[in-house]
Amino acid sequence: MMPYRPEPFTDFNNESEENRFKQALVQVRTQLGRDYPLFIGNKTVETKRRILSVNPSNFNQVIGSVSHADAVLAEQAIQTAYSAFATWSGVSLESRADCLFRAAAELRRRKHEFSAWLMVEAGKVRTEADGETAEAIDFMEYYGRQMLQLAQRGERELIGMSGERNRLDYLGLGVGIIIAPWNFPLAILAGMTTAALVAGNTVVVKPSSLTPVIAIKFVELLRHAGIPTEAVQLLPGSGKEIGQYLTAHPLTRFISFTGSKDVGLHLHELSSRQVSGQRWLKRFVGELGGKDAIIVDRDADLEQAAQGIVASAFGYSGQKCSACSRAIVHRDVYDAVLKRCSELADELKVGDVQDFYCGTGPVINQSAYESILGYIHIAKTEGRITAGGSAAGGDGWFIRPTVVADADPGSRIMQEEIFGPLLAFTKADDFEDALRIANFSDYGLTGSVYTHNRKNIERARDTFAVGNLYINRKCTGAIVGVHPFGGFNLSGTDSKAGGPDYLQLFTQPKLTSERL
Template sequence: MIPYRPEPLTDFSVSQNRESFAIALAHVQAQVGKTYPLIIGGETVDTGRYLESYNPSAKTELIGRVAKAGKPEIEQALCAAQRAFASWSETPVVDRAALLFKTAAILRRRKHEFSAWMLLESGKSRAEADADTAEAIDFLEYYGRQMLDLSQRGDAALTPFPGEDNHMEYIPLGVGAIIPPWNFPLAIVTGMTVSAVVAGNTVLLKPASQTPIIAYKMMEALMEAGLPAGVVNFVPGDPEEIGDFMVEHPDIRFISFTGSKHVGLRMNELAAKRIPGQRWIKRFVAEMGGKDAIVVDEGFDIDLAARIIVQSAFGFSGQKCSACSRVIAHASLYDPLIERVAALTRELKVGDVRDEAHFTGPVIDEKAFAKVTSYIDIGKQEGRLVAGGEASQERGYFVQPTVFADVAPTARLMQEEIFGPVVAFAKASSFEEAIAMANQTEFGLTGSVLTRDREHIAYARRKFHVGNLYFNRKCTGAVVGVHPFGGFQMSGTDSKAGGPDYLLLFTQPKAISELL
């Protein structure tokens, strides 16, 4: 088997790459405004009710609209998924993996096209969108190989026993609900969907309401690669109308969710309740956000630390569960570090990401804009504003990257997930105090420690309680197969997407023994 290698990122400093992307963007721009159906059992369904998706950089620009599923369509999709499960669950693993590899090839050939859709629908810059598409390809390549490996793993793990022929195989669970977020509208949608599918399950995919078009484009790629009817059923809709209905349904075997803590906890509660006719304990796989900290130790290079902080905090306007939203810096470099971060932050250009000069674009929608700006108002009461703070929704939902200093560790700005371009600084008198402050939150997703002290590295490895801990680099940018991703506490079930154990969550081991 050819080893998995992460997909390379596009170098946009090369003029040919910029020109190729411009061609793809013009091609996609010519397609905006179309209407897309549901896909249930391989058939298109137009319900006559629609979700509309707008460009957050230009909020009156309609990117497209998708048919809206209601409870009758969810029931229809469940029936289709159950029918498909009978054959898909028994499809040879090599054929299921081949579907992923073929889909990866399609995405690779049309990489800039998929990225351009994200530019328009989610407001990602070229670099952020390109990384998103590359990660989607990585998930396809990695999970295909992991499933091939898993199909051989069971027997090798068993202890031989005289007089018996023993085997263990990993079989699929059944029909699942895939509920992805809008912030990685291709990568996470793809990874969550195909991880369940390659394990032999069939699914209902309910994409985020803010980014349904790119999810539909992913569906098109899967179907072009040969996806059998009913294996993935595309059912966008209002969460209030179909969300609880899907999670509670007795025919749903598992729920795979990425989103907010509030929604995730509700889903977990609903999934734990047995519904009459339900024959299993539902499995719940969740990634629910973070409040990620970068700890800067005394003696660390201030300019390097500032660049790492700015990259971690403000890429894609801070709309990443792994984004840095807290900086805990040693008192000896606290003031000059804030000055350098503020200076770099002021240099960032924010605007419509179709303009290459803009470092980052908008927040996703009006609701996000209101939430982020409300936290900026809170920050003005809890700390000292040193950069940013301005916002405008005249044309799009633009918030300037914002830095607050002198924030107490217990303040709301240091405790609550903002999901926007806002970072707060707190001062620590020792490295041990800094790590304690970093742990002083209900989340535990990612964290970075910037230090040259080997003893401090060892201390942080033991004491910094996060699922993804990085040293001397940014706290974002996990690579599939390299940095298995998932966090502790209220950050979710620590499912470790893109890791060697992830597919186990969508399988159940069956031990088989025969007396000789």
């Protein structure tokens, strides 16, 4: 087998790739507005209650009408998954890994099609969509290989003892609940789902109600790749109704969640309670967000720092858990970095992502739009607007990239996760002060430091309380197998998705010792 290598991003300067992508986008446009069922075992279920998925770049355009699950259907789904566990977990891990490899190959063939769906349903510019599709491919290629290596490790790493044969097998846990977010509706859903499956578990997938069509397309792809229909149930629906019901269910063995801090903490608490009929401690694997900071030292390359800050803050309109929302800059270079970041933010073209020259697109829905504009109003009292500061107009949920100067480290815009195109600047007296400000947060997901001072780099490595620390580069764009991803503190369980330890979260090791 070839060693794992990350999927290359598409070169859109290549005319043939450009034309293939345009054809895929045209193909996807012809499919807009269709009705979609939910999946329970080998059944497709249509419901009267519907989820309308709309294009955030054009909120008058319906992407699809999706069946809406309820508690009755959730019960059917988890019972189906539970019944299928014995069969699926008994499939050889080589065969399970092969299913992932086939799914990755199919997604690679349909790469532009899935990227086009990400553009119209999630509001991603083309390069962001292409990067996410590549990440989904990477998760499947990587986890398939990691499962094979994990099995070998169980035989290889035990200490030998005369007269005994010992082995450690990594077995599936049971039924997992996959609660996926809207901001990476393909890559994160693919990673959480296929990691659980390749480890021998069956799953009930609850996608975000904002991006259900992409989830349907992906689950169909998994089934075409050989994953049994009973092993993957797809239940679009309300998080409060479906997510809570499944989390509390006695047959649930683990919950894999990516989303907001408040929802994650609630589900974590719910999963810790034993209910009647429950015979195990449930595992909770969670990624709950961030309030990510970039530190700029006095000796940094200021243009490099400004470019990295703006890319981190306003890529996908700041709707990434890893996005930079705090710039902490040494007072000696503060004015220069602030000025350059404000210029770069104003240069970003905001609009419909189907315009390939668009720099950033909409926020995801009306609720996010109103919340972010509310924070911009707060920012005008907590700091000084130097770029953006308003809606951008149009038939989508467009907000201008906003830069706020002179924010207090304890202010709301420096402490609360906004999840939008709002970047707050604050001054630091020196590098130690910058680290203190950066660590003054409930979160600890990603962070960057721009400096050429080796002592300060080592100091940041030792004391900057984040799960993913980057030096002289942006704080977004983790690559599977290269940058295992997960955060400290209230950013989650530091599960390190895309890393060598991740699959163990979905397995239980069993030792067999035989006297010879």
